Amino acid sequence: MTLILGVSAYYHDSAIALIQDGKPIAAASEERFSRKKQDASFPSLALQACLDDSGVCLSDIDYVGFYEKPLLKFERLLETYLAYAPRGYRSFARAMPSWLQTKLHLPREIRKELGDSYKRRIVFCEHHESHAASAFYPSPYRESAILTIDGVGEWATTSWGIGNEHRIDLKQEIxxxxxxxxxxxxxxxxxxxxxxxxxxxxxxxxxxxxxxxxxxxxxxxxxxxxxxxxxxxxxxxxxxxxxxxxxxxxxxxxxxxxxxxxxxxxxxxxxxxxxxxxxxxxxxxxxxxxxxxxxxxxxxxxxxxxxxxxxxxxxxxxxxxxxxxxVQPAAGDAGGALGIAWSIWHQMLGNPRTMNPHDCQEGSFLGPALDPEVEVAALLGQGAVAKQYDHEEDLCGCVASLIASGRVVGWAQGRMEFGPRSLGNRSILGDPRNPEMQSTMNLKIKYRESFRPFAPSVLREHAREYFQMAEDSDQPYMLFTSYVNEENRVEQDPAATGIDRVRAVRSDLPAITHLDYSARVQTVDPVRHPRYHALISEFNRQTGCPVLINTSFNVRGEPIVQSAADAYRCFMATEMEVLVVGDYVFLKEEQPESMRQSSEHYLSELEPD
The missing domain is CATH 3.30.420.40 (ATPase, nucleotide binding domain)
Structure with a gap:
């Protein structure tokens, strides 16, 4: 058994990933645990949570990989500052302390964070090599082209290459x-x-x-x-x-x-x-x-x-x-932690890939799992009120009925998603047929701009009934937009202008249809999303609609919730009406006022994003 730890840290959205014999067993961003959005510190909380959830120890790790080369990045910074001197002095002066204290000494810093338990090798690879590895190795393709595009790594901002079997060859970069x-x-x-x-x-x-x-x-x-x-x-x-x-x-x-x-x-x-x-x-x-x-x-x-x-x-x-x-679901810097870990396993150690006809990302449910019995018991001990359902069909029947009646539901299940999208385990759900739902969820629950669109989760077997998608389309990661079918559209008022158009009904699923008739579709299947698929299937049975609104379980300025306590706090601080954690259903009207007051205090301390 070979266990590899990948680390993305110190710049933006720190994260870790654990890969065991080429299979991802855990991955998570630090922000989910620290509750500090886009936390750039070493992901020590995420690491410990993933180790505990996976049942492994630091001493079990064979290789540690860091997702970029800090000395090459420092070279770029110095050359840029010199090229623009003296105009860049203020920026230079602000950046240098963290480089001189930490970023130029990453082997030392990583070993300090890991403690005495890890004495083996630390591997560094270039930023866009990590991106390329994170894209190709989990993909369902034995051979493919690779294209990586971001802000900047060390020097590269764009690169392309070819992945074949277990090797990657990057050809050109900008x-x-x-x-x-x-x-x-x-x-x-x-x-x-x-x-x-x-x-x-x-x-x-x-x-x-x-x-x-x-x-x-x-x-x-x-x-x-x-x-x-x-x-x-x-x-x-x-x-x-x-x-x-x-x-x-x-x-x-x-x-x-x-x-x-x-x-x-x-x-x-x-x-x-x-x-x-x-x-x-x-x-x-x-x-x-x-x-x-x-x-x-x-x-x-x-x-x-x-x-x-x-x-x-x-x-x-x-x-x-x-x-x-x-597309890699965690396509940003956080996904570099997966990339470097896979790069060590395949590119450096030469191990072959095990192909998966879908992909090897496990639905991107790679974060630690909820423990509803323990976590809900803690909430109940503080005064929260919940009803437990013994059978999944009864739970889904209740929740589907609540959504159909216009309730907004916080839904926290199983393992946390890795990446910026909620994919059905840390989600806020609503009825897409309700023309008021987009504004309600944006302004009263997410506390964000009214124009922000919401994504639909649709049963994969029904996707083409509503969206212009290929017959075999599989889009579980919410990374592509598709157009609503013409027969489902409603003609818009040509006189409406500006943000006022957000309230216009554009299709028979108005809450998920954007101004141009597009939607960021997530297909839901019973293999990747067993309980979520069961819920939408029950909603379809009750309403004839195989689609739900799915948005991330958080408010503006807050990372997506990780624990039941995070979910309950967000539920109580907003106008969300229902919370489901595992088999437990919390109704807002049954919760004590004291729990609302403590949650609202937390919300007031969040920084706007």
Whole structure:
């Protein structure tokens, strides 16, 4: 038995992954345990939780891998600061202490965090090698093209290559500062959202606008070449030498001032969002076409933060040259922990892959499991009130009926998802037929912008009844958008404008149909999602609708819940009406007022994202 620990830490969304003889047995982000969103510290809490859940010890670990090469990254930082000196001094002065104290001494720091139990080798690989490994090795393809796109690792911002059996060969890369991820983040910043967390908001805002700035972006900000490569015009960006992404030059070019955070979203922000989304899709399509010409392969694997842009992925699947695409569910930095662990097992140690006709990601349910008996007992001891169901069919019957009656349900089951999406184990669920549900869930439960769309979870066997998807489509990770079938659509009022359009009924599933008739679909099957599939099947039996709204179980500024205590606190602090933990059902009206007051205090301390 060979046990490998992969670590992603110190930069953004720290995480660990444990792989045993090539099989992932656990993976989790530190933020879920520390309750600090995008926690960048060493993932010690996540590590201990995963070790305990897997029944292994630190002394059992044979290799530790870190997802990038810090010295190469430091070289890039120094060269960039020198190139822009003295303009970048403030940014340089802010970055150097953490590098001098910690990041330049990662072998020492990792050993200190692991204690005396681990004395074996620590392996480092490049950031985009970790992304490529996280994309290809768990995929269902014996051979495929690989495309990784993000902000920046050490130097690389984009790379492509080929995976064959247990080997990966990266062929070409684009280097910093030319970065599609940073271009998208620059517009995230310009539209008043927070970089590294607001990109989803920009993508959700895009359908409300017209891409009238796309030609300006193509003409002045990014140059595309026939081989799929690109260059940014750095005259309009400040991320190389300032503590901000853009400045006055971009405002002058676009003819509008940057929107300040927490101010109303303007019509022009919608148009800017639509424009950068359109440009991003154009660039990804062009790169994919080049990679397809070079490889001649029908399958593509993707990772990196830009691979979480499900709108771009959907368009690539519909219009691009590849017949099949698999995207790593934890495509951002956290997934690098899986990547380095798999890279050690296959690339360094030379072990063959065991193919899975679906994939080897286990539905991405790789986090520690709930212990409902123990965790709910603790809540009951504090005064919470719940009813336990002895049979799954009775539980699903009750919950499906509550959802059908318009209740919003917090649903916490089994192992936690690894990655940014809730996939049916840490989810908030609702009735997609209810035209008020999108606004209700956004404003009264998630406490976020009203325009943010919600995703549908649909029984895989019924997916094509509602969505334009291939007959054999398998999309369990919510990473592609598909269009609602035309026969399910409702014609929109052409007079409606701006955010007011969020309340318009666009289909017979209005709560999950976005402005452009798209939806970020999750297919649900009985193998990956046995209880979730049973719940939706019961909802379908009661209502004739095989679809539920599925959004992450958290509020704005909070990581997705990990434990029953996290779930109960979120349930009590919002207008969520029902909580289900394992076999236990909590109804809001039955809970004591004292539990609500303590939960609301927690909510008030969260930082806005």
């Amino acid at each position: 280097r910093f500062p030319h970065s599609l991820g940073l271009l998208y983040s620059a517009f995230t910043y310009f539209c008043g959202f927070r970089v590294n967390s607001g990109e989803y908001k920009l993508m959700g805002l895009a359908p409300y606008g017209e891409p009238r700035f796309a030609s300006v972006i193509h003409e002045h900000l990014i140059t595309l070449f026939d081989d799929g490569s690109y260059r940014l015009n750095m005259d309009f960006f400040e991320f190389c030498h300032r503590l901000r992404m853009t400045g006055k030059r971009l405002e002058k070019l676009l003819g509008v001032q940057r929107r300040l955070p927490d101010t109303p979203v303007r019509e022009v922000d919608m148009d800017i969002a639509a424009s950068i989304q359109a440009v991003t899709e154009d660039v990804v399509l062009r790169m994919a076409n080049h990679v397809h010409r070079q490889t001649g392969l029908d399958s593509l694997c993707m990772a990196g933060g830009v691979a979480l842009n499900c709108v771009s992925n959907g368009r690539l699947l519909r219009e691009g040259p590849f017949k099949k695409i698999w």
